[in-house]
Amino acid sequence: MNRIRLVVNGREREIEVEACKLLVHAVREDVGLTGTHVGCLTGDCGACTVLVDGASVKSCSVLAVQADGAEITTIEGVAGDDELHPVQRAFWDEFGFQCGYCLPGMLLTARELLDRMPDPDDDAIVQAINGNLCRCTGYGSILRSIRCAATRMAASGEPAEEAS
């Protein structure tokens, strides 16, 4: 077993994992945050997206031991307890999801895009989410949701990172 230290959504955690344990399973089973979904386990669908030291990764393609010492942000960390992040609110208002399986990954990817590029054009949005698969919406409402979040965040003058 390997003892690793993570800072998950700002909180220090120390867990013991086998070397072969995937980060997505460690986050769900050892850290106990089940908002990160297990999807394809091939690195295609993006449902398991988390941020590691600020950069989005597919946590099915990372070993938990590799993340030793890293800061992890999961979907549970994007907003306060009783509120929605503007990106979450926009997905809600614009029907950006149906079953919700892809949603945690889609939201983290969308937020990462808007942190980097507050006013993305459609090409940039498509490029950003081309590693997040949704089988419900056909993507039209997802594009609308991200455009809506960008517009609202620009209007409120809040950078994505602090808008929670």
Added chain:
Amino acid sequence: MITKNFAYHAPADLHGVVTALSAASGTAVVLGGGTMLVPDMTHGKTVADVVVDLSRAGLSGITLDGGGGPHDGPVADDGVSDGRVADGRVADGRVADGRVADGGVVVVGATTTYAHVLSDPRSRTLAPLLRRVAGGVTGGPQIRNKGTIGGSACYANPSSEVPAALVALGARLRLASAGGTREVAAGDFFTGAFATARRPGEVLAAIALPAPTGPCPGYTKLKLNESSWPIATAACVPGPDGALRVALGAVAATPLLVTLDPPEAGVADPAWRAHVREVVDAALAEPWSDVLADGDYRRRVAPVVAVRAVADALQQAEGES
């Protein structure tokens, strides 16, 4: 989940990596960005006793070696150097007026991610083709944040864009082992589908590219949809003699390098297009076939992407003049 546990090492430098590889008992695998290896282990396609992770070994970055060859002393062609292991990196590059002096070598560390290539402004002048390749990698920012140029080279998936780009550029792959380092030309490195000249106990430390002296190479990619792997890619590097060096990717098990005459009467000239078809068809002995497209289709599109890459290279050259 990965059903078989393994020993995990994340050495702090290249020396530690080659030491861990030489000391490994059983099957040892090198973990780069992990975007292919980790899912392959999950699905039992790769079973390892030892995993050696490069992520803490300091092998990331794009640097310019101003000339004088490899940085760790003479390295014989496909031979072993004086036994010392290089750190895969050289001193920072010097770029004047956006151009690089002839004879310099651009060193791309083995764990340089696609995202690094895209965010490092030096890649505009030092590795413009790799920058274009990195921008077109699908799978989302998550894959571009983790996936590496070196990992893609070592994975050697016929249906990927890095191998052909390296062949087009005349890259050399620096392989390190406990016995020393050697360099293998990209044209010799890719030996088959998912197969390379890298031997057990060896790790890719860096990729050395001739510093660009001309305009950005031409590049094109044919794929089914936004998130699809490529069906065919082509990169065109005009030579100093006017001949066009075109490397085709994903059309055969290994990259296909052809030399084309320049289109004197323009890329629409039917006679020149016939020349392209003839050269590409003759070179394409056995087209690659997979779930994306069968061999017949790839044979049909191979000359098409070659023409597009040439047209793009000419446009890039015009843009710079």
